[in-house]
Amino acid sequence: MSKSVLRGLRAAALTGTLVLGSPLGSHLALAAENPIKLGVLEDQSGDFAAATIGKVHAIQLAAEEINKAGGIMGRPLELVAYDTQSDNTRYQEFMRRVLQRDKVDVVFAGFSSASREAYRPIVDQFNGFAFYNNQYEGGVCDGHMIVTGAVPEQQFSTLIPYMMEKYGKNVYTLAADYNFGQISAEWVRKIVKENGGKMAGEEFIPLGVSQFSQSIQNIQKAKPDFVVTLLVGTAQASYYEQAASANVNLPMASSVNVGQGYEHKRFKPPSLKDMFVTTNYIEEIDSPKSKEFYAKFKAKFPSEPYVNQEAENSYLAVYLYKQMVERAKSTKREEIRKVIALGDVCMDAPEGKVCIDPKSQHMSHTIYLAKVGADHSISFPKVWEDIKPYWLGEAGCDLTKKDPMAQYTPSNPPPKP
Amino acid sequence: MDIATHVFSALYQFGDAFAFLVLSACGLAVIFGMMGVINLAHGEFIMCGAYVTAATVHAGLPLPLGILAGTLVSALVGVVVELAVIRHLYDRPLDTIVATWGLSLIATQGTLIMVGSTMAGVGTPFGSFQVGDYSYSIYRIVLFCAALGVLAALYALFNWTRFGVLARATIQVPHMAAALGVDTRLVYSLTFACGAGLAGLAGGLYAPTMTLVPTMGATFIMEAFVTVVIGGADVFLGTAPAGGVLAVVKSVMTSWQGQLFGQIGLLVAVIIVVRVLPKGISGFVLRERT
Amino acid sequence: MLDQPRKEVILSTLGLRAGYGGKPVLQGLEIEVREGEIVAVIGRNGVGKSTLMKSLIGLVPAMSGSIVYRGEAVELLPAHKRARLGMGYVPQGRDVFPRLTVGENVAVGAAIKGGGIPEAGRRKIVEAFPILEERWHQRAGTMSGGQQQQLAIGRVLIADPNLILLDEPSEGIQPNIVQEIARNMVELNRRTGVTIILVEQNLDMIRAMAQRCYVMDKGRIVANLDRAALDDAAEMRRHLAV
Numbered sequence: 001m002s003k004s005v006l007r008g009l010r011a012a013a014l015t016g017t018l019v020l021g022s023p024l025g026s027h028l029a030l031a032a033e034n035p036i037k038l039g040v041l042e043d044q045s046g047d048f049a050a051a052t053i054g055k056v057h058a059i060q061l062a063a064e065e066i067n068k069a070g071g072i073m074g075r076p077l078e079l080v081a082y083d084t085q086s087d088n089t090r091y092q093e094f095m096r097r098v099l100q101r102d103k104v105d106v107v108f109a110g111f112s113s114a115s116r117e118a119y120r121p122i123v124d125q126f127n128g129f130a131f132y133n134n135q136y137e138g139g140v141c142d143g144h145m146i147v148t149g150a151v152p153e154q155q156f157s158t159l160i161p162y163m164m165e166k167y168g169k170n171v172y173t174l175a176a177d178y179n180f181g182q183i184s185a186e187w188v189r190k191i192v193k194e195n196g197g198k199m200a201g202e203e204f205i206p207l208g209v210s211q212f213s214q215s216i217q218n219i220q221k222a223k224p225d226f227v228v229t230l231l232v233g234t235a236q237a238s239y240y241e242q243a244a245s246a247n248v249n250l251p252m253a254s255s256v257n258v259g260q261g262y263e264h265k266r267f268k269p270p271s272l273k274d275m276f277v278t279t280n281y282i283e284e285i286d287s288p289k290s291k292e293f294y295a296k297f298k299a300k301f302p303s304e305p306y307v308n309q310e311a312e313n314s315y316l317a318v319y320l321y322k323q324m325v326e327r328a329k330s331t332k333r334e335e336i337r338k339v340i341a342l343g344d345v346c347m348d349a350p351e352g353k354v355c356i357d358p359k360s361q362h363m364s365h366t367i368y369l370a371k372v373g374a375d376h377s378i379s380f381p382k383v384w385e386d387i388k389p390y391w392l393g394e395a396g397c398d399l400t401k402k403d404p405m406a407q408y409t410p411s412n413p414p415p416k417p
Numbered sequence: 418m419d420i421a422t423h424v425f426s427a428l429y430q431f432g433d434a435f436a437f438l439v440l441s442a443c444g445l446a447v448i449f450g451m452m453g454v455i456n457l458a459h460g461e462f463i464m465c466g467a468y469v470t471a472a473t474v475h476a477g478l479p480l481p482l483g484i485l486a487g488t489l490v491s492a493l494v495g496v497v498v499e500l501a502v503i504r505h506l507y508d509r510p511l512d513t514i515v516a517t518w519g520l521s522l523i524a525t526q527g528t529l530i531m532v533g534s535t536m537a538g539v540g541t542p543f544g545s546f547q548v549g550d551y552s553y554s555i556y557r558i559v560l561f562c563a564a565l566g567v568l569a570a571l572y573a574l575f576n577w578t579r580f581g582v583l584a585r586a587t588i589q590v591p592h593m594a595a596a597l598g599v600d601t602r603l604v605y606s607l608t609f610a611c612g613a614g615l616a617g618l619a620g621g622l623y624a625p626t627m628t629l630v631p632t633m634g635a636t637f638i639m640e641a642f643v644t645v646v647i648g649g650a651d652v653f654l655g656t657a658p659a660g661g662v663l664a665v666v667k668s669v670m671t672s673w674q675g676q677l678f679g680q681i682g683l684l685v686a687v688i689i690v691v692r693v694l695p696k697g698i699s700g701f702v703l704r705e706r707t
Numbered sequence: 708m709l710d711q712p713r714k715e716v717i718l719s720t721l722g723l724r725a726g727y728g729g730k731p732v733l734q735g736l737e738i739e740v741r742e743g744e745i746v747a748v749i750g751r752n753g754v755g756k757s758t759l760m761k762s763l764i765g766l767v768p769a770m771s772g773s774i775v776y777r778g779e780a781v782e783l784l785p786a787h788k789r790a791r792l793g794m795g796y797v798p799q800g801r802d803v804f805p806r807l808t809v810g811e812n813v814a815v816g817a818a819i820k821g822g823g824i825p826e827a828g829r830r831k832i833v834e835a836f837p838i839l840e841e842r843w844h845q846r847a848g849t850m851s852g853g854q855q856q857q858l859a860i861g862r863v864l865i866a867d868p869n870l871i872l873l874d875e876p877s878e879g880i881q882p883n884i885v886q887e888i889a890r891n892m893v894e895l896n897r898r899t900g901v902t903i904i905l906v907e908q909n910l911d912m913i914r915a916m917a918q919r920c921y922v923m924d925k926g927r928i929v930a931n932l933d934r935a936a937l938d939d940a941a942e943m944r945r946h947l948a949v
Contacts, residue, residue: 204677217430
């Protein structure tokens with residue numbers, strides 16, 4: 001158990017006694033210095049830790065900056081962090097704890113979609129408020145959730161047409177076998193079809209699989225023009241090394257690699273050569289805002305191996321939350337959602353300008369196409385600005401009117417009114 | 418595509434699956450078969466071997482020496498673990514399961530804290546070759562040869578050396594071996610070290626092909642346990658044939674329906690074998706023999 | 708016997724208490740055996756004869772009392788160290804290594820000497836037990852009880868012990884093989900002066916081998932019979948009666 005968990009436990013014990021011991025009347029007197037509590041449920045150990053420890057650090061960085069500058073409405077921001085250990089049941093356990101015992105105002109939680117879908121019903125049940133600061137397969141239409149990560153219409157409707165134009169229309173998808181991989185693969189299928197291409201093949205890989213010889217041969221047999229890799233977790237990342245050593249030599253497209261797991265830094269070149277990734281942030285982005293963010297991050301966490309897209313999503317989410325609370329003059333979710341409904345909750349993030357879409361409570365992003373070179377250096381052949389998370393709104397999700405608390409997919413869209 | 422290409426590809430996939438199963442399982446099988454200890458920290462010995470191999474290669478050692486270093490360090494760690502923990506639990510098999518599980522948690526989390534969430538890979542050597550439409554990694558052939566080599570070396574060790582005879586005697590009738598002058602504690606220590614070293618060797622051999630993270634041992638564990646459960650307690654009569662049978666199941670199922678079915682195939686094979694041969698293949702062979 | 712010079716004591720116990728768990732089976736047992744003797748230990752079932760043998764070799768721990776072997780207190784030494792001091796143990800039920808070949812079984816016995824099987828030693832045991840030569844490459848578990856018994860003895864002899872602890876060698880074995888074993892052991896004792904402690908129920912075998920005999924009851928020695936008493940059928944039957 002990490003230090004932060006111990007701190008969290010101590011905080012939990014303290015809160016417990018406070019709540020039990022204090023009559024309602026004393027609540028107002030405390031309010032002036034009463035902190036705003038932000039629960040942080042991220043994987044600090046386990047299979048996903050490499051991609052997610054940076055998220056915790058980014059939240060710590062933003063909180064420190066905000067507290068130095070006077071907090072939110074004069075109230076300090078207090079983090080209640082637990083290590084969810086890349087384990088879905090831990091998410092459920094800790095989500096109950098932060099909502100019921102720690103009584104946090106907001107929770108930042110989750111990396112894998114499996115973990116998000118594990119905790120989301122608990123947020124709904126206890127009427128909590130959660131940020132999911134992670135790229136994912138899209139489709140969550142839930143008033144209790146704000147999603148700051150990118151979604152398929154932002155990552156795939158840019159990436160796949162680019163790849164098809166450049167390399168050809170035969171596409172092979174290699175995806176992790178759980179909700180993220182399945183739904184993302186559905187998006188790839190849909191976009192390939194819309195652009196007149198053909199799926200040369202698809203294979204879904206159980207989480208934790210690390211040996212790919214047969215999959216590599218299946219790909220060679222199908223002769224695609226490029227491979228969409230939607231592999232998740234460190235075990236599956238072994239694919240790239242094994243494909244390179246078998247000389248597969250096909251361009252690759254992904255919404256998760258580089259931007260999350262910084263595989264180009266971890267693997268020996270040239271195993272990720274010709275990998276194309278759409279991401280809304282990685283540390284190589286060469287803009288003044290990005291460089292400033294990167295410098296601040298490295299100053300506080302010098303040994304951080306990489307500042308990835310989810311770290312930036314988490315960082316900007318803290319500032320977005322500050323802005324919304326200050327405009328709503330409340331930490332109550334319903335008051336904050338009234339501010340979101342105005343449609344102008346935007347900020348200048350390290351990646352560029354981002355805004356919250358009131359209908360879906362997802363974010364618009366600047367999408368960078370990152371290309372990995374033979375020496376694993378990153379270049380950006382293309383940048384799309386202000387790409388909106390349009391699909392949910394177009395499909396019929398409108399959280400300003402109705403909150404279905406559900407996740408939709410292209411094959412399972414919101415019911416038409 | 419001509420028939421030779423298909424045959425070669427099937428053989429390659431079989432060999433690849435066989436190597437992974439056998440190399441994953443050997444260390445576990447030696448410790449389980451020889452000592453009756455179920456070592457749930459097996460994956461962490463593999464991780465240890467992989468990490469030491471990668472670290473020594475980064476420090477400038479050639480890969481084969483790095484793998485040797487990984488093997489030896491794992492074996493040494495095995496000696497320490499045996500002296501500190503396992504030795505005190507020989508007559509409490511259930512407790513060894515809990516203790517080794519605890520060790521695996523400590524090792525995973527300790528590595529995360531001390532070495533960080535990930536370690537740079539070392540790259541796969543030797544490049545690739547082409548047969549028909551397919552290209553293959555030469556290193557995977559090396560892995561297959563290494564698996565055969567390990568089986569041969571184990572066979573020689575346990576059948577042709579004095580240590581091997583004493584170890585087998587100790588496993589069969591421990592009190593009698595002691596009464597004949599065999600230092601059975603030393604035999605157990607060395608056997609555990611041998612199993613740990615084999616795990617380290619597997620880690621070192623696969624280090625160039627995999628993502629190096631503290632949890633990497635877990636990706637070997639399922640295959641290792643499936644192979645040992647099917648094979649039973651004897652490395653030669655069990656692990657080797659089990660590796661062969663499972664490699665056929667896995668490569669055929671995976672090429673037919675993908676990785677998910679490969680895994681399902683392994684688990685179904687376990688269920689069937691455990692139902693039909695409760696003591697695994699080697700238990701069956703030994704019963705037939707006596 | 709009396710006209711010979713008295714030999715050194717090779718093994719003695721004093722107040723030996725030993726057993727499993729809380730309650731000792733041996734309750735202050737005392738014996739004294741001299742170099743070159745063949746001593747039988749008899750008694751009814753369950754009086755602790757096998758426990759005595761296991762306690763002497765070190766497979767059952769001594770709770771109190773002492774075991775002195777060739778002038779050295781050995782009660783705290785583990786079994787393998789006692790074996791290395793020259794004690795050879797042939798257990799009840801033989802306990803050969805069933806999946807090792809005959810040759811490998813013998814090799815385990817020879818390992819104390821720190822090497823392979825010496826040719827002279829090998830010749831010695833296959834001359835005594837020709838069946839071992841014949842079955843040298845066969846798995847020990849596939850042999851008959853009598854053959855296994857000969858192997859268990861040969862496996863001990865290969866290391867040239869000074870003291871052999873023979874626990875019920877006749878159990879479940881054909882009479883002709885019992886006789887052969889007894890003849891071999893006596894012959895060996897005459898030739899090399901090896902000391903033998905024999906736990907046995909078979910009166911013929913006791914008479915064929917032993918020079919004197921301890922009688923055990925309830926974990927203690929209750930009588931020490933001389934050679935003449937061994938030949939007294941009524942006396943012996945009384946001690947062996949179940």
